[in-house]
Amino acid sequence: MLGYTLRRVAGTVPVLFMVSLLIFALVQLAPGDPVDMLVSDEATEEVRLAIRSAWGLDQPIYVQYLTFVKNAVMGDFGQSFRYREPVMDLILERLPASLELAIYSTLVAVAIGLPLGVWAASRPNSLVDTLGSIGGFFGISLPNFWLGILLILLFAGTFNLLPSGGRETWGLNVERVTGFLTIDAIIAGRWDALWDALRHLTLPVIVLGTNMTGIIMQITRASVLENLQEDYVMTARAKGMSGRVVLWRHAFRNALIAVITIIGLEFGTLISGAIIVETVFAWPGIGYLLLQGISFRDFPLITGLVLVYTTLFVLINLAIDMIYTVVDPRIRLG
Amino acid sequence: MTEDLLRISDLAVKFRGTPDGALAVKGIDLAIGRGEVVAIVGESGSGKSVTAKSIMRLVEYMGAEIVGGRAALSEKSGGSIDLLTLDETRMQGLRGDRIAMIFQEPMTSLNPVLTIGQQLSEVVVKHRKIGRAEADGIALNALQQVRIPEPERRLRQYPHELSGGMRQRVMIAMAILCKPDLLIADEPTTALDVTVQAEILELLKVIQRETGMAILLITHDMGVVAEIADKVVVMLKGEVVESGEIHAIFNAPKHEYTRRLLDAAPKLQARQEGSDQKERAAETPAAQDKDDANVVLSVRNLVTRFAVRQGMFQRVVANVHAVEGVSFDLREKETLSLVGESGCGKSTTGKSIMRLIRPNGGEVLLQGRNLEGVGASEMIEMRKRIQMVFQDPYASLNPRMSVEQIVAEPLRIHRVGSPSEIRDRVHGLLERVGLTRAQASLYPHQFSGGQRQRICIARALALNPKVIIADEPVSALDVSIQGQILDLLAEIQEEFSISVLFISHDMAVVERVSDRIAVMYLGEIIEIGPRDAVLGSPAHPYTQRLLSAVPIVHPDQRRNRTLGARELRSPIRPPGYVHETPPLKAVGFEHYARMA
Known part of the structure; x- marks a missing residue:
């Protein structure tokens, strides 16, 4: 019974991995730039670039994903754009x-x-x-x-x-x-x-x-x-x-x-x-x-x-x- | 004569929603004396089971109602009560106490989520108003009385942990807990293998003697009746057509239907007297000289195993050795029967030959062509020459296809002829198997079991096969219908020169159709030979046990049999097990057996 439970829990790892990949891809495909949400409409291009680099949004997508996975494994889903708080705490x-x-x-x-x-x-x-x-x-x-x-x-x-x-x-x-x-x-x-x-x-x-x-x-x-x-x-x-x-x-x-x-x-x-x-x-x-x-x-x-x-x-x-x-x-x- | 325990008079039962005139049981009379064994015999739809369940008033839970009659159960204090007018609460007090019942299907008649102990002791707690501990003691006693090995352990087990025979013993234990005056046994051995059936019948006889209870036995099998009954009641279409003392019925049956039922019972012991329909094989050895030319199907060292997998990586932890080193030749126009009990590998052998299951080893030669190496397209060609008829005519016909579509399907798949030619051929085939052209547009549910099996045979015949593998083709049918289907098979076999591999557990049927018989046990053929040799002088101990378990033909031949339950031997072996199948030794003309 214990072995079965452990196997089932271990079995969720690939599922979570696939889901994270799928979600990440979907979010990237969605129209709109998240930077728009992080800055005011009057922000200059320099400010926008600075924000982009501060949030890691200037990195290639796979780097963004790998960073996300690395942090997620440690229980860190990153900062919420809107609440400026760790996502994990919010959840x-x-x-x-x-x-x-x-x-x-x-x-x-x-x-x-x-x-x-x-x-x-x-x-x-x-x-x-x-x-x-x-x-x-x-x-x-x-x-x-x-x-x-x-x-x-x-x-x-x-x-x-x-x-x-x-x-x-x-x-x-x-x-x-x-x-x-x-x-x-x-x-x-x-x-x-x-x-x-x-x-x-x-x-x-x-x-x-x-x-x-x-x-x-x-x-x-x-x-x-x-x-x-x-x-x-x-x-x-x-x-x-x-x-x-x-x-x-x-x-x-x-x-x-x-x-x-x-x-x-x-x-x-x-x-x-x-x-x-x-x-x-x-x-x-x-x-x-x-x-x-x-x-x-x-x-x-x-x-x-x-x-x-x-x-x-x-x-x-x-x-x-x-x-x-x-x-x-x-x-x-x- | 003994005092009547139960006297049923003018019992009439009707299913709700049927027209007023259409009764399932049409005013029957029946009397059971104390300690007497009365058998009600009949086929499906005869009303025998409805009669039995009316006594318990259980028909009311099956959508039926008792519309007339009396069932007087005599009281210990004298006088009697009418079971048919008793209120439900008093009826519940009688059920399981004074009248108990066991059913046909031991596999489904026990509650899967309660332990054997729970299911037994609830009866005692209900009727004897005692505590659980005391009830458990009585339950244990009952399990000992039905000779179950390790009864203490059984109490804690669940039904799925027991074999069918064991479960039927549990059912009997459950029935005798409160020492009933009457035990109603509704086809108690029909779902069991023949050797287990013999054990259960013997057990019923012994317990009947020990407790002095009366038994009302419901069955379709005259052999079972001959084994155990004192009186016989023959039912047909809701009516009693004949009843009387057992010897009178067996020696001088008056009704034609009774005679038919008697004819259908196996006659293994009586065969020396020569009541044979098929002497071909034994009398014409010239037709089966060692010339391989007339061997149609040849099976060599066939091996089929199923892997038992377990664990995270689905590792093979054991193998079910379903078929091991099976070899035989099937000659032109010959019927070879594969017999054995459930789980012996006979059906798997049939399916492996058809390559519906992929065998692990061995060769199958169809008219000299090895089926092992053939490619997919050629296999389709080979399938034309070898066809199959399955056991359950209710499950093996697609309910959404008309009969014409069903029979034409193989012709279409193999692209034989134009649409009009196919239509003509289908109509011809239907007429050949005894159906009419007009029935071609009907759907399977509009036919009876026997008619459906005729459709299956027509479908198998469509491509003019050389070999038909018939897997228990008549086991789901009533005995009188069985005869018609077997006759049909024999006719077409003669007419179209077909060889038949006949797979069956039923000795009566095997005796009737076979030229030769092969006996299978734990995946191996342990004896093979001409029918009369195998049935008349069986060489292997298992064959002997199998034959001695077949119910007797006549009540005069009753004998005592072994009583204890045997644990079933299993064909499951650890991985890497090397299975030895030593060659069979000749024990007579073309008669071979595994000898120790």
Whole structure:
């Protein structure tokens, strides 16, 4: 198991290398000169040249790339053009915000979608199933930005119950330990800060979670229904097992394998797909950061973020493979 | 006569969504006495399995409903309860306790994500209301009773770690945990190899004797019935056509359908009396003198191994020696059968000859031409002369092609004739295999299994091959259909002078079609010879074991067999293993066997 993990992690190195090459090439091919972003419009040609050489932009492209790779290996993605700060610091500062959002959304989606899916599967074509399916389709089809704006209008505007954006109310001053505000608040014993963080999380989590709930519900339903047709379910019934035991202990355990795959994939898209939601809710995460980076042609920032996304995806997939071995004894890693 | 344990009267079952008149089971009557073994015999669609699952009320989970009848199960206290009107909760209390069931497919009938121990003890916990530890003890006892080696270890294992025979033993253990009055066994040995089938049947007999439970056995195989049953019920299309005491059924079958089923059972023991359809091989040795001229296909020292890879660099850690030093000649118009149990390499041999799998060594000579050196274009030419018919007619026809397209495809690939000539040839072929011209435009799903296999045969015939390799061509078919397909194969073999390499595990079929038989074990041919010699006086111990495992023809011939489960021997060897295949020794006229 340990050997397998190490091999998988080692296997990500060439992937990251290819991705960095691709991103570097794409950024170079994009129109526009980054120097325009670094200097004012009135700058003289001398100033522009000085800036160009200071940032290493006068070097041949392959030198720029090799320098980038050399630094990246040491955990240095260079300076952000826009923020004039190390890219790594920027990302590390904002990553917990995105992860916190994605994790809570996934938890909510699983907590609602999984039982609903099993419930629908246990009574196919019943009222529960039909309503669940319709709701699930709504969840999958509602556009994030629209739902987000609608919820802001309703709950932040009309009812004034929840904050319309951001992660926390300014001035609470909770000590940062993990970067997850809910956890930091608990560590510090600041219940007011915990309540504040949860209130900020509510709307974006609902928006992100709605889509995922729908997908998890549909997949769970289909997978449980399929497993209920299996021979071993008939065996379980012939043993006198009650409907509940047949459903949860026998069919659901097997259905979980397909569901876990989807949860993992969706979790990955949540982290990257949260760009829109983070923008709508002014959530200071890496999605928001990426959007800023793109609009300012902040090449080091974009490259660094894409590499972080790639690494996250690889790690999530690795985690899913590990979970498989727990759920399904037939799967052995090695 | 014993007291009736279960009396079914006028049972009628209907699948939801079918018209009102179309019943799957049409009002049948059936009685099972305490400690009695009753067999329901019939083919697919006869309603035998639906009947069995109706007793357990499991049909309700298969989209069917019981529309009439009674199933009176007698109570220990006297009196009886009607199973068909019991509420679900009380029914759950009976299932697995007083009535237990085992199924056909041991590979899929156990839950893959729970250990054997978990699956066994949940039954006891449910019905006996005791703790896990005590339940584990009862589970262990049951595993010992079904003679599983190392029962303690099995409790912690998962189903995929056990062979098919072992899993069926686990299923039986699961069924006898609560000492049921009635065990319903739905085709319990159909999916198993013949030697394993013999072990499982013996085990069922012994456990039945030990516990005194009644058994309702569902099967299509009269041989299995002869081995174990006290009473027989023959079903056809949802109705009971004949029922009675076993000797009466076997000695004087009244219904024509019963006679047909009896005819389909293997008659290895009865063969000396001469009930043969094919005496050609034995009686005309002149036709098979050592003249190589009539050898159509010659296989020399064929070796096929599959590498088992592991680790980061996919290093070869072992080899599956699927085919080792296999040699034989197939003569003109001859049928040579390759027999053996699953995993013995018989199918791989067929595929290696066709070069669907690339063999690691050896030669295949088709009409004197070595297939080893031929180039790609020439191989296409050679494929014309050697065609294959596969086991599963449901999977080997492209569902999106019409029958005409399917049969014409080889002709098109090999560019034989104009479109109208191809059409005429396809129609001719379809008529030859017993289908009509009008059926040419239909699609595979519109045909029954037997008809589909006819289509496969027509496709194989399209290019006028010299050799047909038939890989278990009738194993997926009902016995009465099997006969028709085998007759068809024999006819076209005679008509088109085709040699057939017949790959099968089924001794009844092999006995019927073969001129010669080759027995395979762990990748090697261990005995080869004329049919009557191999079946009548088998020389190799494995052949003897294989033949003695074939179910008997008549209940009078019952005998005791070995009971213990054998671990399967594996053809997996470490890399670099030098496989010795010593030559076979002559033990009779053209009869060779591996002798120690």
